[in-house]
Amino acid sequence: xxxxxxxxxxxxxxxxxxxxxxxxxxxxxxxxxxxxxxxxxxxxxxxxxxxxxxxxxxxxxxxxxxxxxxxxxxxxxxxxxxxxxxxxxxxxxxxxxxxxxxxxxxxxxxxxxxxxxxxxxxxxxxxxxxxxxxxxxxxxxxxxxxxxxxxxxxxxxxxxxxxxxxxxxxxxxxxxxxxxxxxxxxxxxxxxxxxxxxxxxxxxxxxxxxxxxxxxxxxxxxxxxxxxxxxxxxxxxxxxxxxxxxxxx
Amino acid sequence: xxxxxxxxxxxxxxxxxxxxxxxxxxxxxxxxxxxxxxxxxxxxxxxxxxxxxxxxxxxxxxxxxxxxxxxxxxxxxxxxxxxxxxxxxxxxxxxxxxxxxxxxxxxxxxxxxxxxxxxxxxxxxxxxxxxxxxxxxxxxxxxxxxxxxxxxxxxxxxxxxxxxxxxxxxxxxxxxxxxxxxxxxxxxxxxxxxxxxxxxxxxxxxxxxxxxxxxxxxxxxxxxxxxxxxxxxxxxxxxxxxxxxxxxxxxxxxxxxxxxxxxxxxxxx
Numbered sequence: 001x002x003x004x005x006x007x008x009x010x011x012x013x014x015x016x017x018x019x020x021x022x023x024x025x026x027x028x029x030x031x032x033x034x035x036x037x038x039x040x041x042x043x044x045x046x047x048x049x050x051x052x053x054x055x056x057x058x059x060x061x062x063x064x065x066x067x068x069x070x071x072x073x074x075x076x077x078x079x080x081x082x083x084x085x086x087x088x089x090x091x092x093x094x095x096x097x098x099x100x101x102x103x104x105x106x107x108x109x110x111x112x113x114x115x116x117x118x119x120x121x122x123x124x125x126x127x128x129x130x131x132x133x134x135x136x137x138x139x140x141x142x143x144x145x146x147x148x149x150x151x152x153x154x155x156x157x158x159x160x161x162x163x164x165x166x167x168x169x170x171x172x173x174x175x176x177x178x179x180x181x182x183x184x185x186x187x188x189x190x191x192x193x194x195x196x197x198x199x200x201x202x203x204x205x206x207x208x209x210x211x212x213x214x215x216x217x218x219x220x221x222x223x224x225x226x227x228x229x230x231x232x233x234x235x236x237x238x239x240x241x242x243x244x245x246x247x248x249x
Numbered sequence: 250x251x252x253x254x255x256x257x258x259x260x261x262x263x264x265x266x267x268x269x270x271x272x273x274x275x276x277x278x279x280x281x282x283x284x285x286x287x288x289x290x291x292x293x294x295x296x297x298x299x300x301x302x303x304x305x306x307x308x309x310x311x312x313x314x315x316x317x318x319x320x321x322x323x324x325x326x327x328x329x330x331x332x333x334x335x336x337x338x339x340x341x342x343x344x345x346x347x348x349x350x351x352x353x354x355x356x357x358x359x360x361x362x363x364x365x366x367x368x369x370x371x372x373x374x375x376x377x378x379x380x381x382x383x384x385x386x387x388x389x390x391x392x393x394x395x396x397x398x399x400x401x402x403x404x405x406x407x408x409x410x411x412x413x414x415x416x417x418x419x420x421x422x423x424x425x426x427x428x429x430x431x432x433x434x435x436x437x438x439x440x441x442x443x444x445x446x447x448x449x450x451x452x453x454x455x456x457x458x459x460x461x462x463x464x465x466x467x468x469x470x471x472x473x474x475x476x477x478x479x480x481x482x483x484x485x486x487x488x489x490x491x492x493x494x495x496x497x498x499x500x501x502x503x504x505x506x507x508x509x510x511x512x513x514x515x516x517x518x
Binding site for chain 2: 068069133135140141160161163165173176177178
C-alpha cells in the first residue's frame with residue numbers, strides 16, 4: 001500500500017509541468033519500454049507493431065535478451081515499463097517490482113537435428129548415442145532449466161558437447177552443422193523452418209515452460225504498460241503467439 | 250614577462266583535469282569490483298571446482314595460444330618489417346583485422362572456417378579431425394585474436410632497429426638464418442617479450458570468439474571469461490570473485506609490460 005502510494009505521488013510530480021493528469025497518459029510519455037525474452041522477438045515485434053497502430057503517437061521500444069539478463073538490468077534501474085519472461089523463475093527474481101504477473105504463453109522442448117535427421121535420432125535417449133554431438137542450453141537459462149527437468153524425469157543425462165548461453169546459440173550450432181542435435185523450444189524449431197528436422201520425445205510434454213508478463217513497479221507509463229499487457233493477452237496477441245508455435249497459457 | 254608557474258614538465262595546469270578524469274574512468278570500475286567482492290567467501294568461490302577448472306583451462310589454452318603466436322607471429326613480423334611493397338602493406342592490414350573486429354564476428358568467421366561444415370573444417374573432418382567443441386577450438390579462437398598484438402609489437406621494434414646490424418653481419422659472412430638468430434632476434438627481445446605478454450593477456454581474456462566458435466563445456470571449452478559470463482546469468486554475485494582474479498592476472502601482465510617499456514623505451518604497439 002505504502003509503496004503504490006509513493007509511486008502515485010512520484011507520477012504526479014513528474015507530470016505537473018505537462019498536461020493535467022486526466023488528459024490521457026499517452027500524451028505524457030509516448031515511449032513504452034518493453035523488455036522481453038529473446039525467444040519472443042518475432043511475436044512481440046508483431047504485437048508491438050499492432051499496438052503502435054492502435055495507439056497513435058506511441059512508440060514501443062523493445063529490448064530482447066535472455067530473461068535473466070533483463071531481470072538484472074531492471075534491478076539495476078533500466079527503464080522498463082513491461083517485462084515478459086521466458087520462465088516464472090526469472091519473473092520471481094524481480095520480486096515486488098513485477099506487478100501482477102500473468103502467464104500469457106507456454107513453450108515445450110523439442111530436439112532439432114540437421115534436415116532429414118541423418119543421425120536417426122528418435123528420442124531423448126538417442127542424444128547419447130555414440131557419434132552424436134549434442135548441445136543444450138546452460139542450466140541458468142530457462143531452456144537449460146527445462147532440459148535439466150527432462151533429465152531428472154527420465155533419468156537420462158545428456159553428455160552435451162557444449163552448454164550454450166542461449167537457445168538461439170543452440171539452434172545456430174545445429175543449423176551450422178557444428179552439432180548433430182540440440183534441445184530447443186518448439187517455437188525455435190518452427191522459426192528455423194526447413195533448416196532443421198524436429199524430433200519430439202514423449203517426456204517433453206511433462207515439462208511445460210510458462211511465460212509470464214507483468215508491468216514493472218514504478219513504470220514511467222503505467223497505464224500504457226497495462227494496455228500493452230492486455231494487448232498480449234488479447235485474442236489478436238494470442239493468435240500471433242499461437243502462429244509462432246507457443247501454447248496457450 | 251613573468252611565466253606563470255606550471256607543472257613539473259612545464260605542462261599547462263588545465264591538462265590535469267581531463268587526465269585525472271581519464272584515469273578515474275579506467276581505475277574506478279576495478280575498484281568498484283573490489284568493493285563488491287564477498288571477501289568472506291572469496292577463496293572458497295575461487296577454489297570451487299568450476300572456477301578452478303575454468304582458470305586452469307584458461308591458463309593452459311592461453312599458454313598454447315601464446316606459443317602459436319610466437320611461432321607464427323615472429324616470422325610474419327620479420328617479413329612485414331623487411332618488405333614495403335603494396336602486397337606486404339595489404340597483408341599487414343589484414344593481419345591486424347582481429348584487433349578491431351568485434352570478437353563475436355571473429356567467432357562466426359572461425360565457425361565458417363574451422364566448423365564442421367566450414368571451409369577448412371569440412372576437409373579436416375574428412376580425415377578424422379573434428380575440432381568443434383574441443384580445447385583446440387579455444388586455442389584457435391585465442392590465437393586468432395592475440396596474434397596481431399604480437400605482430401605489431403615485434404614489427405614495430407624491427408622497424409625501429411633498422412637493418413644496419415644485419416647488413417654488417419652479412420658483410421662479415423653470416424648467412425641469413427645465422428643473422429636472424431644472432432642479430433635480428435636478440436635486438437628485439439624486449440619488444441618480443443612485451444608482445445608475448447600482451448598476446449597471453451589477450452588470449453586469457455578472449456570471450457566472444459570462444460563462446461561463439463568453441464562453445465561452452467565445463468573443463469573442455471569453458472575458460473574463465475565464459476565461466477564468469479555463465480555465472481553472471483544466474484547470480485551476478487557469484488561472478489565477482491573469478492572476475493577479480495582475472496583483473497589481478499591482467500594487472501600483473503600490464504605492470505610487467507610497462508616496466509619492460511621503461512627499460513627499453515622502444516616498444517611500439
